[in-house]
C-alpha cells in the first residue's frame with residue numbers, strides 16, 4: 001500500500017540512535033542536537049498572553065504581519081538582505097518545513113539538487129520526496145569540511161536546478177567563508193541555479209568567525225531562498241517556528257504548498273517569538289556556554305587514542321575522525337553505546353562522506369562531556 005518513493009527512503013540515522021538511547025539506562029547522550037537551555041522567559045510569557053488573549057486561530061498563510069516585520073528588519077540589519085514583509089517572507093513550522101517547501105517549490109521531477117556533504121539528515125530526503133535527484137558534493141576534513149567550488153562544478157549537469165547549502169553546518173560545525181560563498185554565488189549565477197541557504201546555526205559561531213548570508217552577495221538576492229528559525233538560538237525546538245525569505249516568486253510558490261499542506265505556522269508560537277531578536281544577551285550567554293563545552297570536548301577528543309578532531313567553528317557539534325580505530329562509523333557508535341554507555345551519531349548518517357567520523361553534540365553539561373570523554377577513552381584503549 002505504501003508508495004515506493006517512501007519505502008525506498010530509510011529512517012533518519014539519528015532517530016535510530018535516539019530510540020536505542022531511550023531504551024538504555026545510564027547512557028550519556030552526545031546524540032541529539034537540541035539546546036539544553038529553557039526557552040527564554042519573555043517568550044514563554046508572550047505565549048501565555050497569546051493564549052489568554054485567544055490568539056489561537058489560523059493566521060495569514062504567510063504568518064502574522066508583526067512577526068514578518070521583525071524578521072524583515074532583522075534580515076536587513078544582521079544579514080544585509082532586503083525583503084518586504086508583505087510577500088517576501090513566509091513563516092514556517094521550523095526550518096524543517098522551510099526546507100521541504102523550498103525544495104518542492106524549485107524541483108521538477110528528475111531535477112538535480114547539489115548538496116555538500118556531510119549534511120543535515122533531511123536534505124537528501126527532501127529532494128527525493130520532491131521527485132528530484134539529490135547529488136552529493138563531498139567535503140573533506142583537509143578543507144575543514146568547507147565545500148570547494150571545483151567539487152560543485154564537477155557535478156553540474158543540464159539537469160542541475162539548485163544548490164542546498166548550510167553554514168554553520170550540521171554535523172561538521174564548518175563555517176563557510178565569504179570567499180567560499182562568493183565562489184558558490186558565481187556558479188549559481190553563471191548556471192542560473194537557485195540556492196537554498198539553511199542558516200539555522202548563524203548565531204552559534206566561535207573564534208571570531210563571521211556568518212555571511214549568500215543572499216547578501218552581489219546578484220544573489222533573487223537567486224536565494226534563505227531559511228532560518230528560532231529552534232537553536234532561542235531553545236525553541238518544540239514550538240516549531242522558522243522563516244523563509246526570498247523573491248516574491250519563490251515565496252509565493254512556497255506559500256502555495258504551505259497553504260494546502262499546513263495553512264499556517266502555530267499561532268501561539270508566532271506570538272511567543274515576537275521580540276526574540278532583542279534577546280541578544282540570552283543568545284550571547286548561550287554561545288559562551290557552548291564555546292566552553294566545545295573547547296573541553298575537542299581538547300579531550302584529541303587526547304584519546306586513535307581519535308582526532310578538528311576544531312568546529314559553528315553550531316554545537318564536533319565531528320571527530322575515528323578511521324584509525326579500524327571500525328566503521330556505525331560499528332564504532334554501536335559498540336560505544338553498548339560497551340561504554342555513550343551515544344554518538346555515526347557519521348555516515350549524514351551521507352557517505354561522513355564515513356570514518358562520528359558526530360558528538362556538545363549541548364550537554366560539562367560534567368557529562370567530561371564523563372563521556374572518560375568512557376570513550378576507556379573504550380578506545382580497549383580496541384586492538
Ligand SMILES: Cc1ncc(COP(=O)(O)O)c(C=O)c1O
Pocket residue numbers: 033093094095096097120166169170198200229230231237241242
Ligand atoms: C541544519 C539544520 N537544519 C534544519 C534543522 C531543523 O530545525 P527546525 O527545528 O527549525 O525544524 C536542523 C535541526 O537540527 C538542523 O540541524
